[in-house]
Amino acid sequence: MLETSARLLRLLSLLQAHREWSGAELADRLGVTPRTVRRDVDRLRELGYPVNASPGTGGGYQLGAGAELPPLLLDDDEAVAVAVGLRTAAGQGIEGIGESSVRALAKLEQVLPGRLRRRVSALNAFTVPMLRGPQPSAVDPAVLVELAHLCRDTERLRFEYRGHDGATTRRSVEPHRLVCTERRWYLVAWDLDRDDWRTFRVDRITPKPPHGPRFTPRTPPADDLAAFVSQGVSTRAYASHAAVRLLVPLAEATQRVSPSAGTLEADGPDACILRTGAPSLDLMVVHVMMMGFEFEVLEPAELTEAIRWARDRLDAALARAEEPARRIPGGAGRTPGTPSGSGAA
Known part of the structure; x- marks a missing residue:
């Protein structure tokens, strides 16, 4: 009985x-005969799980949505509460649980009865979260679930994509994985028109079904997709690239340098290498300086020249600020630090 129960799960x-x-695929995965698979499917149906079967050589088994909620040890109110919580976590990209939330939400919504889906949609439509700090563009959880299903089912995705300049393009891709970082969602996919791997911000994606056909998954662009996305949004997306050695341990740098600001790797116990990007080398100087760490430029050599240029301008500005006879425009006779309109009583 225990073996049968474990096999059903x-x-x-x-x-x-x-x-x-x-x-045949299920029989091979479970190590049983196709006849046993048919019996186990019947048992799941008896328990309330809606398993659909289609005959023929192209047929198979599929878990569908039923008229009643399957016995997940949740009543209707609990199921709605879980779905709303998962949608909230997925839409806000909360670090550490975002991807898990989407996977769980995709499973739950697959079998959620229509009446409960409507309750979940109503709650999300008329609920406004109060969040601290600046928030990124909202991501529709329904889009996340749709993309998760396409990644799972290896179906091509067609969508409109809004670039950082506001221009919209039509794209056709083979979706691979969703990656959540710093309250933003990204889709890693093979771009069929550009014949290469690309990273897309999910909040800029508008799906344009119908999707498909099915495709054979390709070898992913990297073993660590989170690092791949981080490098893309922090380095590859910019015209100027640099590598600098931060003179602090990796653990300390990680507390200050976000994945969207650059990628980090250890360089001994007391230093680490930062690889990052910026629109120009002048902005790169500000970018690195604002991290607040002592550093050493590794490459490119032009970054060192940009630092010298910034240093000379700062030295000149400080020298002018220290001139005792310096006047402030609009306040004749005033020196820095003297408020307008002040004087003897």
Whole structure:
């Protein structure tokens, strides 16, 4: 009985993880015969899980949405509360739980009855969160779930993409993974028109179904997709690139340097290498200086020249500020630090 129960849980997990399975594929994954798979599917149906079956060589099994909520040990109110919580976490990109929230939300909404979906949509539509600090552009959780399904089912995605300059382009891609970093969501996908891997901000994506067809997954661009996205948004997206050695341990630098500001790697116990980008070398100087660490330029050599140029301008500004006879425009006779209109009583 324990073996059968464990196999049913494994079968349910497989059905949730992929859009459709053939009987032979499920039998191979579970190490049983196709006849046993059919019996196990019948048991899941008896428990209330809506497993659809399509006959023929191209058919298979698929977990669908039912008229009643499957026995997830949640009543209707609890299911709505969980779905709303997952949508909130996914839409805000909360560090550490964002991607898990999308995966869980995709599974839950796949079997959520229509009446509960409407309750969840109403709550999200008429709820305004009070959040601290500046917030990034909102990401529609429904879009996140749609993209997660396409990544899972290896279906091509068609969408309109709004660039940083506001221009809109039509794109067709093979979606691979969603990556959440610093309250933003990114889609890593193979761009069919550009024949290369690309990273897209999800808040700039407007899906344009119908999607498809199915595709064979490609080898991903990197083992660490979070690092790949971080490098893309902090370095590859800019005209000027640099590598500097920060004279602080990696753990300390990580507290101040966000993934969107650059990538870090250890360089011994007391230093680390920062690779970053900026629109120009002049802005790169400000970018690195504002991190607040002692540093050493590794490359390019032109960055050192830009630092010298900035130093000379700052020295000249300080020298002028220290001139005792300096006048301030609009306040004849005033010196720095003397408020307008002040004088003897």
